[in-house]
Amino acid sequence: MVTIKDVAREANVSVATVSRVLNGSGPVSDETRRLIREVAGRMRYVPHSGARSLITSKTQTLGVLLPDLYGEFFSEVIRGMDDTAQKHGFHLLISRAYADRHGIETAIRAMRGRVDGVVVMSPDLDADALLNLPSTIPVVLLCSVSRGNEIDSLTIQNSRGAREMTAHLISLGHRRIAIIKGSARNYDAAERLRGYRMALREAGIAPDPALECGGDFTEAAGYAAALELMALKDRPTAIFAANDSMAIGALSALRESGIDVPAEIAVAGFDDIPLARYMDPPLSSVHVPICELGARAVELLLNGITHKNGHARRRERVSTELVIRRSTGVEPAERPPPQPSTLDKVMASI
Incomplete structure (x- = not known):
C-alpha cells in the first residue's frame, strides 16, 4: 500500500510539502504542485481520510439520519442532498435511525469524528431531545421543529x-x-x-x-x-x-x-x-419540491459548518402548490407551455 512517505520520496520533497499539496493548504510552487500530483497519480496514492481529518479537523463528510430509506420520497430527498453536497466537495454518510431520543443520540455519537455535521429527519421525534447534543456539532432538523432557536430547521407548509x-x-x-x-x-x-x-x-x-x-x-x-x-x-x-x-x-x-x-x-x-x-x-x-428540500437542508448545514456553529439559527419553510x-375529476393542470405565438393570440383576445 502506497503511503504519503513513498510519494514524498519519489518526488524528492518533504512529507509536509506533499501534505500541503494534497490538502490544498500552504504555499507550494506550481511546478512542485504539478510534480507531486503527477507522482501521486502514477503511484495510485489515495490519501487516508482518517489521517487527513486529524490534520484538517474536517472530514468533508455530512451525516444524514432518516426515519426510513424506502420509497420515492426519501430517494428524492437523498438525491437533492447528494447533488448539493458533491457540488461543495462533500460526501454523505447515510443511516436509518429510529425516531426516539436514544436512537438518534446513539447514531449521532457513532458519527462523531466521521462527519462535519448532521441532517436529522425525524418527524416523530420530540425535537428538543436534540438540544443536549454537543454544541460543536452543526445539526439541521428536517421536517420537524424545536421550540427554541438552538437548532436550524427546515419544514414543509x-x-x-x-x-x-x-x-x-x-x-x-x-x-x-x-x-x-x-x-x-x-x-x-x-x-x-x-x-x-x-x-x-x-x-x-x-x-x-x-x-x-x-x-x-x-x-x-x-x-x-x-x-x-x-x-x-x-x-x-x-x-x-x-x-x-x-x-x-x-x-x-x-x-x-x-x-x-x-x-x-x-x-x-x-x-x-x-x-x-x-x-x-x-x-x-x-x-x-422534494429534491430541493434535501438540497436546502444541506445548504443550511454547510452554513453552520462554515461558521463553526456560531451562526444565528434559521427556521425555514418550503412552499407547496x-x-x-x-x-x-377534472382535466389535468399539467400541460405543455403555449408557444409565444399562441400566447400572443390569447393575450390579444383579452
Missing part, C-alpha cells in the same frame, strides 16, 4: 397544502371528504390533519371522526384505510391521503373493489412523488 387541497375538493362539490392520516406522533401528519380540518370548518362542514382513518404513510395503510371507508354505510365521495404512498394504496383498493375513480370517489395525495403522474388515473397531489390531475 403542510397545513397550508392540506387546507388548499381539501378546499379544492370542496369546490368540486364534495362534502363527505375522508382523510387517511399519518402516524400519531408525526409532525407532518399532525399539520396536514390540521389543514384538512381547517378547510372543512371554513366551508361550514363539521369534521366526522368516522372519516378520519389512521395510517402510517405506507401503501398498505392506504389500502386498508380505503377498504375501511368503503365499508361505511355513508361512504365518502372523496379521499385525501396525507401522502402519495397511502393515496396509491387507496387507488389500488378502490380499483379492486370495482369503484370508479374519480366518477364515484375522488382521490388526492400529498408530496407529488414522481410516480404520482404515472398512476391510473394520474394522482392529484400537493406538490412538495396544488397539482391537479384526473384522480379528482
Whole structure:
C-alpha cells in the first residue's frame, strides 16, 4: 500500500510539502504542485481520510439520519442532498435511525469524528431531545421543529397544502371528504390533519371522526384505510391521503373493489412523488419540491459548518402548490407551455 512517505520520496520533497499539496493548504510552487500530483497519480496514492481529518479537523463528510430509506420520497430527498453536497466537495454518510431520543443520540455519537455535521429527519421525534447534543456539532432538523432557536430547521407548509387541497375538493362539490392520516406522533401528519380540518370548518362542514382513518404513510395503510371507508354505510365521495404512498394504496383498493375513480370517489395525495403522474388515473397531489428540500437542508448545514456553529439559527419553510390531475375529476393542470405565438393570440383576445 502506497503511503504519503513513498510519494514524498519519489518526488524528492518533504512529507509536509506533499501534505500541503494534497490538502490544498500552504504555499507550494506550481511546478512542485504539478510534480507531486503527477507522482501521486502514477503511484495510485489515495490519501487516508482518517489521517487527513486529524490534520484538517474536517472530514468533508455530512451525516444524514432518516426515519426510513424506502420509497420515492426519501430517494428524492437523498438525491437533492447528494447533488448539493458533491457540488461543495462533500460526501454523505447515510443511516436509518429510529425516531426516539436514544436512537438518534446513539447514531449521532457513532458519527462523531466521521462527519462535519448532521441532517436529522425525524418527524416523530420530540425535537428538543436534540438540544443536549454537543454544541460543536452543526445539526439541521428536517421536517420537524424545536421550540427554541438552538437548532436550524427546515419544514414543509403542510397545513397550508392540506387546507388548499381539501378546499379544492370542496369546490368540486364534495362534502363527505375522508382523510387517511399519518402516524400519531408525526409532525407532518399532525399539520396536514390540521389543514384538512381547517378547510372543512371554513366551508361550514363539521369534521366526522368516522372519516378520519389512521395510517402510517405506507401503501398498505392506504389500502386498508380505503377498504375501511368503503365499508361505511355513508361512504365518502372523496379521499385525501396525507401522502402519495397511502393515496396509491387507496387507488389500488378502490380499483379492486370495482369503484370508479374519480366518477364515484375522488382521490388526492400529498408530496407529488414522481410516480404520482404515472398512476391510473394520474394522482392529484400537493406538490412538495422534494429534491430541493434535501438540497436546502444541506445548504443550511454547510452554513453552520462554515461558521463553526456560531451562526444565528434559521427556521425555514418550503412552499407547496396544488397539482391537479384526473384522480379528482377534472382535466389535468399539467400541460405543455403555449408557444409565444399562441400566447400572443390569447393575450390579444383579452
